[in-house]
Amino acid sequence: MTHFNVENYHAIPRSKKIQPRGDFSQMIAALEKQPWLHKKQTEMDALIEELDDAEQKTLIFELLGNFTYVCSHRLSDFLGGLAETISTQWGCTPHNTIIVALNRGQCADSSQAILWHLKPAMAKRGAWTPNLFVIDIEEAAKQCNQHTHIANVIIIDEFSGTGKTIDKELNRFKNQLNNASGLSIRIALVALMQDAFEKFPDFIDDFYFLEDMRPGISSHIEESKRPEAIEIMKTLEGKLAQVARDKKLKKHIFGWGKSEALYYYENGNTPNNVFPIFWWPEDVNGQQRLTLLNRV
Structure with a gap:
């Protein structure tokens, strides 16, 4: 009873x-x-x-x-799947990889929030240290120019609606590199509109996402x-x-x-x-x- x-x-x-x-x-x-x-x-x-x-x-x-709704449980699925993809499918290691927020300025940004949430998921998959999680594109370009051992750059964002921001920021990032040859650039997003795919730069080697949506x-x-x-x-x-x-x-x-x-x-x-x-x-x-x- x-x-x-x-x-x-x-x-x-x-x-x-x-x-x-x-x-x-x-x-x-x-x-x-x-x-x-x-x-x-x-x-x-x-x-x-x-x-x-x-x-x-x-x-x-x-x-x-x-509506597409992403709750904390779905975000955990995304983070776990992304961490596994980075370590296994993409073969990235703490020695040759930096993970970067697609930050567009000095204000708080959702890409930084996703990057922060990714850190504990990556901690289970090797000796990842705080300096490998970079909070903006310009700092990532500086590190790539200073450290020749960096072979992989993974760009993190929460959402892409038109794809134009990703195209703009990644082209700006590539133009800041002294030598982009041999550098693998991938992008990971929680969600995006299907039309955004068409705007992604051709030099992106791969991408990972949780949800894709139509208008x-x-x-x-x-x-x-x-x-x-x-x-x-x-x-x-x-x-x-x-x-x-x-x-x-x-x-x-x-x-x-x-x-x-x-x-x-x-x-x-x-x-x-x-x-x-x-x-x-x-x-x-x-x-x-x-x-x-x-x-x-």
Whole structure:
């Protein structure tokens, strides 16, 4: 017989808003596909409150159902698989390899976070030391120029939406090298959009990733319904502030580079490639929004 222990009881929070039957059914369907939404009930209510009609709600719930969610367990899978690939498949050793974050400046960067998480996974696979984990591309180029024993460079990033940043930064890295011949350059990402592959530089020898995604509307929505879905999303983005926190909405229409990304990394900084309706901080009246996802 099971005994009820009040000390271990945690009530499921009740929604502050009663949803119509149709909205509720679609919300339940999205929750079944995306368990992480259970923790964002208040944010979900706020998002639904911004929607004007059944068509807008249907689109949003369909997009939510197609999100790629990377939780801490999936990240562990990625790190373990990457560490094994580096050591076994790629044959890299602490003597001839450096692992580098695709850092684009002096501010905190998600690539550095992934690099930091990779360190303990690599500790199980040889005498890897802290100096082999480099926090930016320029420092990596300096080390390659100073130490001729470096034969492998592994570039780490969290997410690629268009592939343009990777192309730009890796070409900049290669141009800083005194001698790129004989140097093997590989890249590892937690997630990327499929279209990003086409932008990767030809000199990348190999790559490793956990998740690859297709555009949210252009690929996931039934072809006959896409024109209507596009117009609905344009209407929804029309509810957002044109400028917020020094960012211009026109540069983020359908996500940066019109990536149409549907991606959530647990406790991560949402990429700007994601549809802004899910993370843009202010509405058209300049009021702060309670967003489903967060981005600084």
